[in-house]
Amino acid sequence: MKIAVVLGSTRPGRLGDRVCRFVMNQAALVDGAEFALLDLADHPMPFFDEPVAPLANHDRRPSAAVRAWLAAMAAADAYVFVTPEYNHAPPAVLKNALDFLATEADGKPASIVSYSTTAHGGILAGQQLRPALSKAGMLPLPKSLPLAHADRLLGPTGELVERSDRARRVAGFVPASLRDLVAHTRALNALSEARP
Numbered sequence: 001m002k003i004a005v006v007l008g009s010t011r012p013g014r015l016g017d018r019v020c021r022f023v024m025n026q027a028a029l030v031d032g033a034e035f036a037l038l039d040l041a042d043h044p045m046p047f048f049d050e051p052v053a054p055l056a057n058h059d060r061r062p063s064a065a066v067r068a069w070l071a072a073m074a075a076a077d078a079y080v081f082v083t084p085e086y087n088h089a090p091p092a093v094l095k096n097a098l099d100f101l102a103t104e105a106d107g108k109p110a111s112i113v114s115y116s117t118t119a120h121g122g123i124l125a126g127q128q129l130r131p132a133l134s135k136a137g138m139l140p141l142p143k144s145l146p147l148a149h150a151d152r153l154l155g156p157t158g159e160l161v162e163r164s165d166r167a168r169r170v171a172g173f174v175p176a177s178l179r180d181l182v183a184h185t186r187a188l189n190a191l192s193e194a195r196p
């Protein structure tokens with residue numbers, strides 16, 4: 001089982017690197033899945049520029065960059081979307097990448113880890129991402145994982161540097177949520193195999 005950890009910030013100096021390292025460190029504690037980073041910075045795509053919506057386009061000719069992104073999404077069985085919050089929404093670069101999807105992510109579960117340098121933990125970005133993931137065919141799991149003040153919480157290699165109760169809670173619930181994602185993925189794979 002392959003799970004792609006999609007990083008939704010592409011800006012230089014992004015805090016998202018630390019958050020993704022943290023998620024990958026926690027993923028190493030989880031059995032039953034291979035987690036791999038899928039960094040949008042490695043997939044520089046144009047703003048969505050196709051004449052017809054992907055699902056309705058029978059003569060689609062995406063650029064090499066878009067093809068690579070679609071192939072990476074198709075190769076995964078599930079996703080963890082790691083998103084910052086820009087103006088109470090997910091970054092445009094992440095929404096843009098989702099707009100290119102046709103059926104690559106259909107029926108696959110997705111977890112949302114949001115973060116910010118503020119007390120909100122990117123909760124509004126996570127809430128806005130949820131319907132976009134659903135419309136793109138994914139099944140977002142019910143519980144989001146907001147990381148407030150992620151800059152204080154995490155060090156450069158994604159290690160927890162804050163000594164607090166909430167840091168201990170985060171260290172517990174993130175691997176538990178990743179295990180839950182693995183369980184959902186297994187169940188959904190079985191369901192799709194059982195379908196006629």
Ligand SMILES: Cc1cc2nc3c(=O)[nH]c(=O)nc-3n(C[C@H](O)[C@H](O)[C@H](O)COP(=O)(O)O)c2cc1C
Pocket residue numbers: 009010011013014015016017084085086087088089115116117118119120121122
């Ligand atoms: C364009 C922009 C808009 C932002 N808007 C919000 C916001 O609405 N809510 C919030 O909690 N933080 C906001 N922030 C602060 C981010 O939480 C912080 O910059 C964080 O490091 C962004 O993630 P990144 O560094 O991985 O891109 C914003 C930052 C930027 C650059």
